[in-house]
């Protein structure tokens with residue numbers, strides 16, 4: 201096969217042994233990818249058993265492949281068990297026409313609901329105000345000790361729930377949220393790389409108990425998340441709820457309106473309750489943990505770098521006339537240092553150690569290398585963000601790098617790139633800006649006890665997980 205360079209592969213196992221060895225030697229998957237990048241260049245091939253996987257570790261080539269030639273790379277490589285559960289419906293674990301239609305609809309619905317603008321700002325600020333009121337009520341001499349993961353999990357969970365089904369989590373339903381988090385955590389513990397690679401028939405035949413548990417858990421999660429949608433649909437059917445066609449206030453309402461419109465056109469094939477269940481499940485799952493994890497990782501970095509907090513606060517105070525008003529999304533044009541800090545937080549948090557793979561359906565050329573069809577290809581975000589040729593002293597937390605070189609910020613791509621990039625990017629960017637900026641404006645934030653580690657707690661897995669046991673002190677300013 202014609203492919204970019206990479207280590208010599210063995211029959212059957214390919215380069216798996218080298219990946220395992222260098223992950224162990226370099227102390228993590230991202231470091232192993234970085235080793236291969238330094239040895240073979242920004243584009244390299246690793247054979248995972250019989251399948252070649254091409255990783256791209258620089259921005260220019262990623263842009264060339266996934267944006268300029270984006271139409272060729274719309275199909276995500278999906279583990280068989282994912283496809284079995286999703287039935288190729290929804291956004292994350294789907295390819296083809298239904299995925300394309302759902303993605304178009306989601307982006308449009310978000311835009312109509314004010315994502316990236318004042319309406320989204322209001323939702324986030326309302327949520328933050330409610331959480332800060334809780335922190336303030338618990339304060340002793342102006343200081344509250346906060347379990348960061350719980351705080352951001354609930355705050356972000358509430359924002360996404362309010363966008364999707366119009367409900368935040370408060371004292372009356374907090375328990376529901378933690379029940380869902382518990383389900384998700386047990387899902388993460390249950391899944392292994394084995395389940396993601398073997399065919400469904402193999403799991404069914406040789407591990408029937410395990411197969412049943414995985415499917416049951418996935419269904420439990422999706423049903424839990426989509427319960428509100430089902431209930432509203434039933435109320436529409438019984439006449440108890442009238443849909444707001446002009447100005448739907450949440451995603452479910454917008455989707456139910458679309459179902460009616462499509463039915464009237466005699467075109468009820470794509471917009472179904474079954475598909476809504478998967479779309480909403482995907483938006484919930486992809487939108488909650490990613491953003492909360494970035495915030496936890498970010499605050500672990502910030503308390504280790506109090507000078508950065510100070511510089512951000514000075515800038516925010518100036519822009520908000522000494523904190524006489526909250527920081528808003530329109531301030532983004534002026535908060536250069538805060539923007540740089542968030543970019544540096546996202547570069548370090550870079551939540552995927554191994555990005556999702558796309559299928560290369562036809563022969564092509566990548567950075568001058570001919571690439572045959574039938575391989576997997578991706579912008580390897582984790583390795584791209586630690587590329588020392590792009591980000592000097594990449595291990596260092598140094599927001600100033602984006603002030604010294606303004607164009608560098610465009611090379612931070614935590615939301616991926618191209619046709620399968622994150623659909624929640626605007627929501628997530630708004631949340632990160634509003635939450636980080638306004639918390640720094642309201643509180644002096646310090647570690648409660650020793651400074652948290654900023655290292656990845658699971659460097660050998662496909663996701664990057666920061667230290668989630670940290671407690672912070674929020675001291676009201």
Ligand code: HEM
Nearest residue numbers: 291486487490491494556614615616620621622623624628
């Ligand atoms: C800081 C927060 C977030 C980060 C870092 C992040 C990152 C990503 C990445 C790297 C991808 C895969 C890109 C690829 O395959 O190349 C992705 C996909 C996706 N994200 Fe996010 N995400 C975040 C927040 C959100 C939010 C808030 C939502 C929902 C409201 C969301 C929904 C999705 C969905 C549905 C996909 C699949 C898109 C598709 O396949 O068409 N994400 N995200």
